Amino acid sequence: MRVRVLVFLALLLLATLGGGIADTSAQTPSPDDINRVAKQLSCPTCAGINVADCPTETCAQWRAKIGELLAAGKTDQEILEYFASRYGDHVLQVPPPRGFFLGVWIVPVLAILAALGTFGYLVHRWTQRSARPETSAASPEEVEDEYLRRVQRELDTWWK
Amino acid sequence: MVEMTEEGAIPPSPARPHPAGRRLIGLIVVLALLGTLLGVLAWGLQPRTSATLLGQPAPPFEITAINGEFAGQRFALADLRGHVVVLNIWASWCIECAREASVLEQAWRAYRPRGVWFIGVDYLDTDTAGLAYLKRFDITYPNGPDIGSRIYQAYRATGVPETFFIDRDGIIRHVQIGPIGRAQLDMLLERLLTPGVSQP
Amino acid sequence: MVADLGYVALLLAFVLSIFAALAAWWGERRRTRELILSARNGVLAVAGLLTLAVCLELGLLLSSDFRVMYVAQVTNRAMPAFFKLTALWGGQAGSLLFWSWLMALFAAAAVLRGWQRTRVLIPKVIVVTQLTLAFFLSLIVGVWALLASPLEALGMSTGAALMAEMETLTPFYQLDFTPSDGRGLNPLLRHWGMIVHPPLLYLGFVGFVIPFAFAVAALSTRQTGDLWIRVIRRWTLVAWLFLSMGLLVGMWWAYGVLGWGGYWGWDPVENAALMPWLTGTAFLHSVIIQERRGMFKVWNMVLIMITYSLVIFGTFLTRSGVVSSVHAFAQSGIGPLFLGFVGITFVASVLLLFARLDSLRSENRLDSLVSREAIFLFNNLLFLAIFFVTLWGTIFPVVSELLAGQKAIVGPPFFNQVNGPLFALLVLTMGMAPLMPWRRTAPGKLARLLQWPVVTGLATTLGLLAVPTLRQFAVLPGTALRIVPVTAFYGLLAFTLMVIGQEFWRGIRARRRVTGERYATAWLNLIRYNRRRYGGYLVHVGVVMIALGVIGTHFFKVETQRNLARGESFTLTSPLTGSYTVTYEGLRVSATAADVRRTAAELKVTREGQVLAWLYPAQDFFIAQEQAVTTPAMRHSLAEDLYIILAGWENGGTTATFKAYVEPLVNWLWIGGLVFILGTAVAAWPTQAEERRTAVATEVSGHAVTARS
Incomplete structure (x- = not known):
């Protein structure tokens, strides 16, 4: 089971990393190209909605600007950087990975690691302790059919 | 709050009760974490609007003008010390801004000879849209984009338009939320220009 | 007149709630039966008075009495009567009244239901519920305005202004004049999803007050045996059911109304509702360990306290304006007051818990890492991790x-990036848990049980990898890496389903061996006589279906934006079913209600020449509010939705712009939601055996009290 978890974690990690790479096809940008970039920006005049879906005038202008920059051959990443430096980091959907903003990623990872560590430590301690025969350990066969026995027990009580 | 796992999940062993000291430390840690969370939120609740800057030194700003005779010139608040400064934050998509645009321009032309500087800050606009707006209202006082939305944030603006009246010593003497009329503008500027009177 | 009466009822309810709390407190300390009885009557009277207040408010809304400020804020003359009624929870003051009313009803129900069976706990339950209620009522009876002049005298002018403003927060506050018309409700809220969503969410939120009250009562009276956990489990399940329904309906509304092709945006207000759901779900799992094995008692207390604190905290987030959100109410004096209340709740809970740690000794130990207990613990860890990530992301803007x-x-x-993998792990634990027996596992047995689920899971993954169209679409943003985890996740879902199916199968076979029932009868009886277990499995099947939809829409969604002249068309290729050809036939203007003008586009959807559907995406213009709302049009199928919105048009409709989405498997989300709710209802339904066990627990705790006093 542990191996499965590890493999799965590794795969998910890869998937997450892979998500950042985007292809850039320049020339005349289609609305879909523009939306692809606009989706990664959030518009300060309409809280919580990305620029592709935001119906305000500001966002319409921004989409036009994205179109211009795409036509000029800029990559998605360069466009995002342009918007962040021009209007502030808070127009990005996720804070840029530098300085204090790294905290947004690091703190949850540290918290989860700390929780996992605690979990592991506690489980280790408990299982070690209970290895001593202070509680009557169930024999494997007993455990094995516990489930089926319960179904039958329920049946028994039901008849009465 | 995941940290609470530590205290919460330990089932105390029946044979050996928790030492009181360890429990106290746990209590303090949990309360400190909760206190921090509440403190951050309390800070977040404080009103941080432009009105709270009234009577305070104006935050420093710097713009590079994009229009008319000033195009390409840099304007910093520090360089304008000794002048009355009218700082107007606007955007091309803002309907209310368009209502006061010509009022501001006419006032600029009237007060420029008396040493008043009008500075326009273009918030969240693309350069094309901003320039078109400046051309449409024939605005000649220096206007520049708010790079990084820094001025908007430093002045704690709550929307556009907002206009700040800064006296010769760099103190904010009036904050106008929403469009301003000529009569009020005249009154405010006359007060600020009268030597010895600082409160409009 | 009506408004005055309503205000008096509200004020009386406020006073009585404080009285009931005090009477219950003193009654218990002095062991005076009369005082406790009168506290109970107080609780019932509060519920009655608030019912009256709500009825009066509804009357005011219906009769468009605009002199009452709240009525003028949320309704106008042109609105249909039905929406006037639902405007009760359309604004701050009304929704606080509604919330208080629900809480009063819950408290009354808990006190009546528990009067005989949980007698020892009832006084403290009254104290906790009525104090909470008193706080909420204090916000809408204007008492805080009394603080304005003392604060002013102390030189705290901002605080004074905020408190003075609290006077107007009464839903019965009357203006000096009568406006000719009201402002009306936000058009986005005029949808039945939005009518059902807030009451469900509020029921869920308010419902968690009851388990918290019982937990506090059990702790403070040291009745930490079996009784409270049994009582609490049922109440938690009820609250959790409503909260789940509220979340699901909210998602459904967002999908059907907001017109961006999504259903969950991780907005602070959505997170505020999700967080107590996460910790509540963790509690519902770990409470099973306490019932069966007498372990994790402290942990369960912590979870129920966190959940309640999060309910109050979520209300604070939504109503204080501390984080900006599309759904949030405007900033007001409520913020500081709420923060104070959140703080008191946090600190009081923690202190009480630490003072009573000794009475929460574990009766058993963890025997093995490969056991039901261990996997439940891991499941709790994951829920808490997701909760923490959500909390952190929500408050990070303020921290920054x-x-x-x-x-x-x-x-x-x-x-998505942080919680997504955590949710995937959660599904894994969900799949594994039923295979793990309590205490420890015999390895051979586990291997035998794992056999079929693992084969199914692997076959699903490999099968999906072999489908060329899927492979092509899973690599959307230009990388082949995505397809592996996505297909692995589908394999995981298949594994989980197979485990659950196997459990049902083993149960059915066991029944048939004894009773000789037919398969269907055996299946039904299996569920009937073990509702908690098999209700729980049904919930898990619902979760698998929901996950199917979430993964489908998240990874395989296809979208495009096109500007079409009349008669032109575009094609959109679905990853599952082939291509859609959408032809623009023209615009049509109509009136859907007295105050709504609808502009709808006519779209013909074809596939290989066959007409599949006519779709009419529209923009509804609400005349009174001068606000346009896009109304998406959809073609539903089990495989996917074709979802189209009208983004705009030029020259009276000679050209128009559309956004079209293919949302693969999205309907499994809603179907899964129904299964989920059905499963919860099955699990929450009282069974005779359960009642008997509670009765025994009551007797035991009764003896304990007699012995003590």
């Missing part, structure tokens, strides 16, 4: 502004 002096937005990509 405080510590770095810079605003930041933490949007969906953060939550």
Whole structure:
């Protein structure tokens, strides 16, 4: 089971990393190209909605600007950087990975690691302790059919 | 709050009760974490609007003008010390801004000879849209984009338009939320220009 | 007149709630039966008075009495009567009244239901519920306005202004004049999803007050045996059911109304509702360990306290304006008051818990890492991790502004990337848990049980990898890496389903061996006589279906935006079913209600020449509010939705712009939601055996009290 978890974690990690790479096809940008970039920006005049879906005038202008920059051959990443430096980091959907903003990623990872560590430590301690025969350990066969026995027990009580 | 796992999940062993000291430390840690969370939120609740800057030194700003005779010139608040400064934050998509645009321009032309500087800050606009707006209202006082939305944030603006009246010593003497009329503008500027009177 | 009466009822309810709390407190300390009886009557009277207040408010809304400020804020003359009624929860003051009313009803029900069976706990339950209620009522009876002049005298003018404003927060506050018409309800809220969503969510939120009250009562009276956990489990399940329904309906509304092709945006207000759901779900799992094995008692207390605190905290987030959100109410004096209440709740809970740690000794130990207990613990860890990530992302903008002096937005990509893998792990534990027996596992047995689920899971993954169209679409943003985890996840879902199916199968076979029932009868009886277990499995099947939809829409969604002249068409290729050809036939204007003008586009949807559907995406213009709302049009199928919105048009409709989405498997989300709710209802339904066990627990705790006093 542990191996499965590890493999799965590794795969998910890869998937997450892979998500950042985007292809850039320049020339005349289609609305879909523009939306692809606009989706990664959030518009300060309409809280919580990305620029592709935001119906305000500001966002319409921004989409036009994205179109211009795409036509000029800029990559998605360069466009995002342009918007962040021009209007502030808070127009990005996720804070840029530098300085204090790294905290947004690091703190949850540290918290989860700390929780996992605690979990592991506690489980280790408990299982070690209970290895001593202070509680009557169930024999494997007993455990094995516990489930089926319960179904039958329920049946028994039901008849009465 | 995941940290609470530590205290919460330990089932105390029946044979050996928790030492009181360890429990106290746990209590303090949990309360400190909760206190921090509440403190951050309390800070977040404080009103941080432009009105709270009234009577305070104006935050420093710097713009590079994009229009008319000033195009390409840099304007910093520090360089304008000794002048009355009218700082107007606007955007091309803002309907209310368009209502006061010509009022501001006419006032600029009237007060420029008396040493008043009008500075326009273009918030969240693309350069094309901003320039078109400046051309449409024939605005000649220096206007520049708010790079990084820094001025908007430093002045704690709550929307556009907002206009700040800064006296010769760099103190904010009036904050106008929403469009301003000529009569009020005249009154405010006359007060600020009268030597010895600082409160409009 | 009506408004005055309503205000008096509200004020009386406020006073009585405080009285009931005090009477219950003293009655218990002095062991005076009369005082406790009168506290109970107080609780019932509060519920009655608030019912009256709500009825009067509804009357005012219906009769468009605009002199009452709240009525003028949320309704107008042109609105249909039905929406006037639902405007009760359309604004701050009304929704606080509604919330208080629900809480009063819950408290009355808990006291009546528990009067005989949980007698020892009832006084403290009254204290906790009525104090909470008193706080909420204090916000809408205007008592805080009394603080205005003392604060002013102390020189705290901002605080004084905020408190003075509290006077107008009464839903019965009357203006000096009568406006000719009201402002009306936000058009986006005029949808039945939005009518059902807030009451469900409020029921869920308010419902968690009851388990918390019982937990506090059990702790403070040291009745930490079996009784409270049994009582609490049922109440938690009820609250959790409503909260789940509220979340699901909210998602459904967002999908059907907001017109961006999504259903969850990780907005602070959505997170505020999700967080107590996460910790509540963790509690519902770990409570089973306490019932069966007498372990994790402290942990369960912590979870129920966190959940309640999060309910109050979520209300604070939504109503204080501390984080900006599309759904949030405007900033007001409520913020500081709520923060104070949140603080008191937090600190009081923690202190009480630490003072009573000794009475929460574990009766058993963890025997093995490969056991039901261990996997439940891991499941709890994951729920708490997701909760923490969500909390952190929600408050990070405030933290960033405080510590770095810079605003930041933490949007969906953060939550998806961090919480996504955690949710995947959660599904894995969900699949594994039924295979793990309590205490420890015999390895051979586990291997035998794992056999078929693992084969099914692997076959699903490999099968999907072999489908060329899927492979092509899973690599959307230009990388082949995505397809592996996605297909692995589908394999995981298949594994989980197979485990659950196997459990049902083993149960059915066991029944048939004894009773000789037919398969269907055996299946039904299996569920009937073990509702908790098999209800739980049904919930898990629902979760698998929901996950199917979430993964489908998240990874395989296809979208495009096109500007079409009349008669032109575009094609959109679905990853599952082939291509859609959408032809624009023209615009049509009509009136759907007295105050709504609808502009709808006519779209013909074809596939290989066959007409599949006519779709009419529209923009509804609400005349009174001068606000346009896009109304998406959809073609539903089990495989996917074709979802189209009208983004705009030029020259009276000679050209128009559309956004079209293919949302693969999205309907499994809603179907899964129904299964989920059905499963919860099955699990929550009282069974005779359960009642008997509670009765025994009551007797035991009764003896304990007699012995003590």
